[in-house]
Amino acid sequence: GTATAGVDFSGSDFTLQFADGEGGSKTATVLILDDGIDEPDETVVYSLSEQSSGGGGSSGPTFKALGPQATATLTIIDDEATPTISLSPATASVPENGGSQVFTATLSGPSSQTVTASYAYGGTATAGVDYPTPPAVVSFAPGATTASFTAVTIDDAVVEPDETVIVTIASATNAVAAAGTQIVVTLIDADTPPPAPPAPVNPPAPAPAPP
Numbered sequence: 001g002t003a004t005a006g007v008d009f010s011g012s013d014f015t016l017q018f019a020d021g022e023g024g025s026k027t028a029t030v031l032i033l034d035d036g037i038d039e040p041d042e043t044v045v046y047s048l049s050e051q052s053s054g055g056g057g058s059s060g061p062t063f064k065a066l067g068p069q070a071t072a073t074l075t076i077i078d079d080e081a082t083p084t085i086s087l088s089p090a091t092a093s094v095p096e097n098g099g100s101q102v103f104t105a106t107l108s109g110p111s112s113q114t115v116t117a118s119y120a121y122g123g124t125a126t127a128g129v130d131y132p133t134p135p136a137v138v139s140f141a142p143g144a145t146t147a148s149f150t151a152v153t154i155d156d157a158v159v160e161p162d163e164t165v166i167v168t169i170a171s172a173t174n175a176v177a178a179a180g181t182q183i184v185v186t187l188i189d190a191d192t193p194p195p196a197p198p199a200p201v202n203p204p205a206p207a208p209a210p211p
Helices: none
Strands: 042-047 071-076 084-088 091-095 100-107 115-122 137-140 146-152 163-173 183-188
Touching: 084 163, 091 100, 100 137, 137 146
Parallel strands: 091 183
Antiparallel strands: 042 071, 084 100, 100 146, 115 137, 115 163, 163 183
């Protein structure tokens, strides 16, 4: 099967013993282990193998033939919720001239599968003008719960109001975006307006004409 002994369930092989002439049924107990990992349902397949009986006299042990149902499949139903992805920090302010900020995507719990998510960017700032083109996808290897990237700014040398970048999760595979999760980054303009032109100097008033 797809489950792992010692991780998903305890025990491996079982021996069932019937006394000579005994009929009926025998049972074996399998303890399921909660591994705390989101994963597909897994299986354990048990197969009967022919074993010797204690009889047989001088000819030695005899072997019992297997019946038509010689295997049993146990399905372990995963009970962990699909992990959610959240973004942090929720807000940040970064200077336009050489600023940077580390952003982190966090899974609510580990997954046995690779988790990917696509970022979406909005706000009043422009990618490629106010900040370099950012990553489009974040990926979590199986078992990982955090992934980060660093965003930097571009000084466009334009006097303008502060601008914003809004980061959200557009879509995800093997996870879902946490409700309302986003990052709002304010890019602080660092450009100084040019000095105002000097005020015009009025020429002196002409002298009054003589009488």
